Amino acid sequence: MYVYQEHDQRLLEERVAQYRDQTRRYLAGELSEDEFLALRLQNGLYIQRYAPMLRISVPYGLLASRQLRRLAHIVRTYDKGFCHVSTRQNIQLNWPSVEEVPDILAELAEVQMHAIQTSGNCIRNITTDEFAGVNPKEIEDPRPWCEIIRQWSTFNPEFAYLPRKFKIAVNAVPDADPALIGVHDIGVQLVHGADGETGFQVWAGGGLGRTPMTGSLIGEFVPWQDLLPYLESILRVYNKYGNRDNKYKARIKILVKALGADKYRELVEQEFAELKDGPMTLTREEVERIQSCFTAPAYQAVDTAALDSKLAEDKAFNRWYHTNTRAHKQAGYRAVTLTLKKTGRIPGDISDEQLEAVADLADQYSFGVLRNSHQQNMVLADVAASDLYDLWKALDALGFATPNLGLITDIVACPGGDLCALANAKSIPVAESIQRRFDNMDYVHDLGPIDLNISGCMNACGHHHIGHIGILGVDKKGKEFYQITLGGRGDRESRVGEKLGPSFESDQITDVVENIIKLYVEKRLENEPFIDTYERIGMEPFKERIYG
Amino acid sequence: MGKLIIDGAIVDNQWQRLETDALENGVPAQGKIIVPLAYWQENREALIARGDVAVWLAPGEEPKDLEDDLAALPLVAIHFPAFKDGRGYSYARELRTRYKFDGEVRATGDVLRDQLFYMTRCGFNAFEVRADRNIEEALQGLKDFSVTYQADVNDPRPIYRRA
Numbered sequence: 001m002y003v004y005q006e007h008d009q010r011l012l013e014e015r016v017a018q019y020r021d022q023t024r025r026y027l028a029g030e031l032s033e034d035e036f037l038a039l040r041l042q043n044g045l046y047i048q049r050y051a052p053m054l055r056i057s058v059p060y061g062l063l064a065s066r067q068l069r070r071l072a073h074i075v076r077t078y079d080k081g082f083c084h085v086s087t088r089q090n091i092q093l094n095w096p097s098v099e100e101v102p103d104i105l106a107e108l109a110e111v112q113m114h115a116i117q118t119s120g121n122c123i124r125n126i127t128t129d130e131f132a133g134v135n136p137k138e139i140e141d142p143r144p145w146c147e148i149i150r151q152w153s154t155f156n157p158e159f160a161y162l163p164r165k166f167k168i169a170v171n172a173v174p175d176a177d178p179a180l181i182g183v184h185d186i187g188v189q190l191v192h193g194a195d196g197e198t199g200f201q202v203w204a205g206g207g208l209g210r211t212p213m214t215g216s217l218i219g220e221f222v223p224w225q226d227l228l229p230y231l232e233s234i235l236r237v238y239n240k241y242g243n244r245d246n247k248y249k250a251r252i253k254i255l256v257k258a259l260g261a262d263k264y265r266e267l268v269e270q271e272f273a274e275l276k277d278g279p280m281t282l283t284r285e286e287v288e289r290i291q292s293c294f295t296a297p298a299y300q301a302v303d304t305a306a307l308d309s310k311l312a313e314d315k316a317f318n319r320w321y322h323t324n325t326r327a328h329k330q331a332g333y334r335a336v337t338l339t340l341k342k343t344g345r346i347p348g349d350i351s352d353e354q355l356e357a358v359a360d361l362a363d364q365y366s367f368g369v370l371r372n373s374h375q376q377n378m379v380l381a382d383v384a385a386s387d388l389y390d391l392w393k394a395l396d397a398l399g400f401a402t403p404n405l406g407l408i409t410d411i412v413a414c415p416g417g418d419l420c421a422l423a424n425a426k427s428i429p430v431a432e433s434i435q436r437r438f439d440n441m442d443y444v445h446d447l448g449p450i451d452l453n454i455s456g457c458m459n460a461c462g463h464h465h466i467g468h469i470g471i472l473g474v475d476k477k478g479k480e481f482y483q484i485t486l487g488g489r490g491d492r493e494s495r496v497g498e499k500l501g502p503s504f505e506s507d508q509i510t511d512v513v514e515n516i517i518k519l520y521v522e523k524r525l526e527n528e529p530f531i532d533t534y535e536r537i538g539m540e541p542f543k544e545r546i547y548g
Numbered sequence: 549m550g551k552l553i554i555d556g557a558i559v560d561n562q563w564q565r566l567e568t569d570a571l572e573n574g575v576p577a578q579g580k581i582i583v584p585l586a587y588w589q590e591n592r593e594a595l596i597a598r599g600d601v602a603v604w605l606a607p608g609e610e611p612k613d614l615e616d617d618l619a620a621l622p623l624v625a626i627h628f629p630a631f632k633d634g635r636g637y638s639y640a641r642e643l644r645t646r647y648k649f650d651g652e653v654r655a656t657g658d659v660l661r662d663q664l665f666y667m668t669r670c671g672f673n674a675f676e677v678r679a680d681r682n683i684e685e686a687l688q689g690l691k692d693f694s695v696t697y698q699a700d701v702n703d704p705r706p707i708y709r710r711a
Binding site for chain 2: 015228239
């Protein structure tokens, strides 16, 4: 993980002091609601349906065990004893008080955490593949580049009052998009040039929300030295020309589409010409300094014989192993996903005691580090094969070993109308109803990989557009309705799903999902996943089955 | 006239910013005035002859519209109708780094303490703090942070190039 230097720590402490004073002035009536709104949002604090929500930044999803323990302490002391993993790898508290947020920030700062720019019209948390650094398919570890971008974006003075929020993701895997860069405001793809040097393909103008679309290629090959000047150029064009009259047309995707990618690129190149080879150019020393924080842990030689016999004799363990663990760069190691998706549990929720238990497991089995995934799960990325059986037992006791990773019950859902003031409809009861319908784990496994995503409104925090099956809550004359999309992808590539047709009432939605699945089962070829069947047969048969 | 912050000190405001409506009968005969860009462009020669004149930019009016005039201007004001409209940050930076403007760059309008630190880093050196706010307190906003990661107008070196 990135190791804070004295100045990084000082910056956080100054931030706590600044925000404490802002809160004091707001409570004293010296700041208007509207003025404080912008300030608190830049600090991740929303005022929600029942209470404020505080979004804590987890840079590219990485959490050290001592940070998990501090989070446990915070949710116990300042909240109701649980928190929520978000689809951008952050942590959300649902019940803090406005008055206590400065104290929470001070507690976070002691473990090098904060809530800087987790909301508001600024550059948000930088996200990446939750398996970054251990994914055998990546061309290099993307996390140092995430950290470099994080520092550039943190309190960047020019880009704190953008037309709208701005999300950047980094991917180092060719031929797949585990970081969803296709649907980010900027997507950064690591590539290697002809000379083997690192460079970046830079995409801009992707996004979900009201007008979902995938991004356009703006920078075909940006050498590593030029990463920050190039990003700055894209941001500057957006800051100057993005729509500020209508918040629904204010994201960079609308500007890129309106101008066209060629024109946008031309404007970027003009800005970039001024910055290129200037002082913002990254130095090899700086990149190496950051990279040195992300070196491989002290892997050991691992005897896998015991694992093989456990796999042979314990069917439940075998299923979990094949579903929830995955291949690793290092021989003898696996990356383990903790599924926070047990039926009856709010997707992505975790309690204070569970945070502490997970911290202990991270220390015992995975070099003290844990990652949040954008599917609202958690990952222990460096587990020796010989430890897997014991770890599985421990996770099972915690309820984090449900063998449904990537399957239909591994539902991604925003907090929805139960908690969020923006939502048009509830998400959590819909998720639970679907999980209960698909309660036979053999059948769920037979169905194979299905991404089912639920958002309670078109802000799309549940990433419904990229679900193979997407469910969107809509409001019709004060009643909750749900619209279904099919064919979205956030796996091999990022793609926006198509609408199935008119929306459904909440008591119909589980039947509709079941009927979609039944049709898939009838139509699928041998071993054909849902998304491939959909792409082969298209939308029409699904429309006929559901509405015919 | 009121007070403003220039280069970190509270001083008397010598300049009057005029909206288009106030210019129907032309500019006042005397006094330092800041006129809208369009008015400047229409009356450039006369205004230069009058002297004591500066220009203010509204959001959407970029420094490049003043490119040929900057040598004749002691001051450019950038107006913030609402503090949330961040275009002015890019304009100030452009004035300083692209056009090498070394006169006064003044923030006017919805100018508040909590934005001053960012504004300073983008090249503003003068701030007409909103009239209903305490300017002495606003001055503290210039000192919110001692640490910065990025290059800015005051130090073109990002943190990784500083000694």
